[in-house]
Amino acid sequence: MTDWKIFLGDGTQHDRLTELPEPPPWRFSRAPRPLQRPEKLDIDCEKSRAEPFLPSDPMMIAVNAALYLRRPLLITGEPGTGKSTLIAKVAHELKLGPVLRWPISSRSTVRSGIYEYDAVGRLQAGKDAVPPVESYLKLGPLGTALNTTTWPRPLLIDEIDKSDLDFANDLLNVIEEGEYEIPELRRLGKQVVQVMDFLGQTVTLKDGRIVCGQFPFVVMTSNDEREFPPPFLRRCVRLSITPPNQGELTRIIESHLRQYPDALKSMEIETLIGAFDAHRIESQEVATDQLLNAVFLTVAMHDPAERSFSEEELRALRDNLLRPLNGPTA
Numbered sequence: 001m002t003d004w005k006i007f008l009g010d011g012t013q014h015d016r017l018t019e020l021p022e023p024p025p026w027r028f029s030r031a032p033r034p035l036q037r038p039e040k041l042d043i044d045c046e047k048s049r050a051e052p053f054l055p056s057d058p059m060m061i062a063v064n065a066a067l068y069l070r071r072p073l074l075i076t077g078e079p080g081t082g083k084s085t086l087i088a089k090v091a092h093e094l095k096l097g098p099v100l101r102w103p104i105s106s107r108s109t110v111r112s113g114i115y116e117y118d119a120v121g122r123l124q125a126g127k128d129a130v131p132p133v134e135s136y137l138k139l140g141p142l143g144t145a146l147n148t149t150t151w152p153r154p155l156l157i158d159e160i161d162k163s164d165l166d167f168a169n170d171l172l173n174v175i176e177e178g179e180y181e182i183p184e185l186r187r188l189g190k191q192v193v194q195v196m197d198f199l200g201q202t203v204t205l206k207d208g209r210i211v212c213g214q215f216p217f218v219v220m221t222s223n224d225e226r227e228f229p230p231p232f233l234r235r236c237v238r239l240s241i242t243p244p245n246q247g248e249l250t251r252i253i254e255s256h257l258r259q260y261p262d263a264l265k266s267m268e269i270e271t272l273i274g275a276f277d278a279h280r281i282e283s284q285e286v287a288t289d290q291l292l293n294a295v296f297l298t299v300a301m302h303d304p305a306e307r308s309f310s311e312e313e314l315r316a317l318r319d320n321l322l323r324p325l326n327g328p329t330a
Contacts, residue, residue, distance in 0.1 A: 007063045007090055009055040017094045027070045028215050036150040043095040050092035052256040053085045062239040072218035077241030080287025083221040084158050091154040099154045100141035104163050110170040113142035117184050133184050134193040144198035149213030161222040168232045178212035249273050263300040284324035294321040
């Protein structure tokens with residue numbers, strides 16, 4: 001390998017991840033070598049999401065920095081700019097397996113991302129004897145991502161800016177240490193227990209602890225609705241995504257609608273891009289997926305031999321699908 005980049009962004013699967021150098025001395029010194037991908041890992045499950053996505057040069061730099069440094073990648077940008085799709089591209093190309101998706105709300109806690117324990121269900125199930133604790137405990141997306149020793153898992157923490165004020169610092173502690181103690185299992189006194197992970201697979205935990213051997217590839221997305229504390233930010237690789245320009249919008253449309261070659265020749269696409277851009281110039285918020293919806297329905301599906309649209313219907317569809325997300329017409 002001569003190019004320093006592990007993630008190349010062209011969508012072709014490869015094994016360059018096995019050539020990733022050792023972590024920095026202050027990060028995950030317990031990581032075993034060499035990296036070894038599990039045999040039963042589904043490496044094609046993110047293909048449909050990954051193929052149309054075109055990562056930018058800043059995305060490439062940020063992803064590879066996060067891989068080398070074993071740091072989470074914090075992506076900030078407007079809705080519809082590809083923040084949550086980038087991880088699918090990385091997971092597919094590097095053969096990381098299914099993306100563990102964790103949507104965040106104001107009620108989310110780090111503990112719920114690590115594991116869930118159904119104490120009530122356990123007590124209700126026990127008549128003569130209470131069932132084992134581990135039968136009612138399941139790892140969450142964060143717990144599943146951390147519980148790996150030979151191969152990093154992809155974890156998406158989506159819309160982290162919707163969390164409460166303590167969430168970022170609590171998450172920081174777990175990410176920094178790479179381990180977590182589960183009190184319900186620790187109290188059992190058993191050295192080894194088997195529990196279910198987020199994907200429904202049986203995994204083994206020792207001494208009631210999750211201990212991360214290979215730091216997961218973590219992407220955290222934010223719509224920039226709040227600020228995060230400096231200690232949290234300095235432990236992340238940060239990326240701000242700017243809205244795509246007209247040339248980039250054209251390439252995005254071509255990538256997503258390549259199965260409609262005749263539609264891609266239509267001048268109507270330029271008209272829609274112009275209308276989309278006009279909204280942005282007027283400080284009206286519109287997302288890229290709105291433009292894709294408009295192009296698909298009013299251009300790709302507009303085939304007089306198969307289905308007909310009146311001009312009035314086409315105008316109404318364009319206005320509806322490109323309706324701004326803010327302002328008086330939202």
